[in-house]
Amino acid sequence: DQQVKQNSPSLSVQEGRISILNCDYTNSMFDYFLWYKKYPAEGPTFLISISSIKDKNEDGRFTVFLNKSAKHLSLHIVPSQPGDSAVYFCAASEWTSGTYKYIFGTGTRLKVLA
Amino acid sequence: NAGVTQTPKFQVLKTGQSMTLQCAQDMNHNSMYWYRQDPGMGLRLIYYSASEGTTDKGEVPNGYNVSRLNKREFSLRLESAAPSQTSVYFCASSEAWAGTYEQYFGPGTRLTVT
Numbered sequence: 001d002q003q004v005k006q007n008s009p010s011l012s013v014q015e016g017r018i019s020i021l022n023c024d025y026t027n028s029m030f031d032y033f034l035w036y037k038k039y040p041a042e043g044p045t046f047l048i049s050i051s052s053i054k055d056k057n058e059d060g061r062f063t064v065f066l067n068k069s070a071k072h073l074s075l076h077i078v079p080s081q082p083g084d085s086a087v088y089f090c091a092a093s094e095w096t097s098g099t100y101k102y103i104f105g106t107g108t109r110l111k112v113l114a
Numbered sequence: 115n116a117g118v119t120q121t122p123k124f125q126v127l128k129t130g131q132s133m134t135l136q137c138a139q140d141m142n143h144n145s146m147y148w149y150r151q152d153p154g155m156g157l158r159l160i161y162y163s164a165s166e167g168t169t170d171k172g173e174v175p176n177g178y179n180v181s182r183l184n185k186r187e188f189s190l191r192l193e194s195a196a197p198s199q200t201s202v203y204f205c206a207s208s209e210a211w212a213g214t215y216e217q218y219f220g221p222g223t224r225l226t227v228t
Binding site: 006009031032034036041042043044045046049089091093095096097098099100101102103104105106107 | 118144145147149154155156157158159162163164165168170172173204206208210215216217218219220221222
C-alpha cells in the first residue's frame with residue numbers, strides 16, 4: 001500500500017507561469033515532508049521541506065503548502081523556468097529505529113516549455 | 115568534499131551472479147540508505163542504517179544484504195542476482211541530529227541482470 005502518492009506522472013507548463021505539483025499521503029505520523037528534484041543520470045537533490053506543524057514554507061521561487069486535514073501537500077514554482085524541467089519527488093519522513101526513514105512518491109515529470 | 119560516492123556506475127550481471135555495490139560519504143553523517151528506482155515506481159527503500167553497526171529493512175529488502183562497515187561506508191550485496199533486480203540503485207546519507215532532514219544522494223549505479 002503506497003503511503004505517499006503523486007497521482008500526476010507528468011505536467012507541462014509554459015515558461016513564466018506557475019507549476020503546481022501535488023502529493024498525497026496516508027500516514028498521519030509523518031514528521032517532515034520534502035521535495036526533491038532529479039535530472040536524468042543524476043541522483044535526486046533536495047529542494048525544499050516543511051515540518052508537519054507548519055502549513056507553508058517558502059524559498060525563493062519555491063513554496064510548499066501542507067494541508068494536514070486533507071493529508072495533501074503541494075509544491076508551487078513561480079515563475080517556472082526551462083531549467084526546472086526535471087522529475088520531482090515528494091517524500092515523507094518518520095522517526096524509527098534511531099533515525100528518520102523516508103518514503104518517496106512515484107514522481108512527477110515537469111516540462112517547462114520555452 | 116565529494117559528498118556521496120557510489121561504485122560502480124554501471125554493471126551487467128548474469129542471473130545467479132553476485133556483486134557488491136559500494137557507497138561512501140564524507141559528510142560525517144550517521145544515517146545511510148539504499149534505494150532502488152524503477153520506472154513508474156519512484157524510489158523504494160531497500161535497507162537503512164541509523165549508525166555504524168546497525169541496519170534495518172526498508173520496503174523491499176528481499177534478495178539483498180547490507181553491511182555498515184564503518185561510519186563512512188554502507189555496502190549493498192546481491193548474493194544471487196535476478197532479472198527483477200535490474201534497476202538504478204541510489205545510496206543516500208543524512209544527519210538526523212543536525213536539525214535538517216534532507217538526504218544527500220549519490221549519482222547512482224545502473225544494474226542490468228540478464
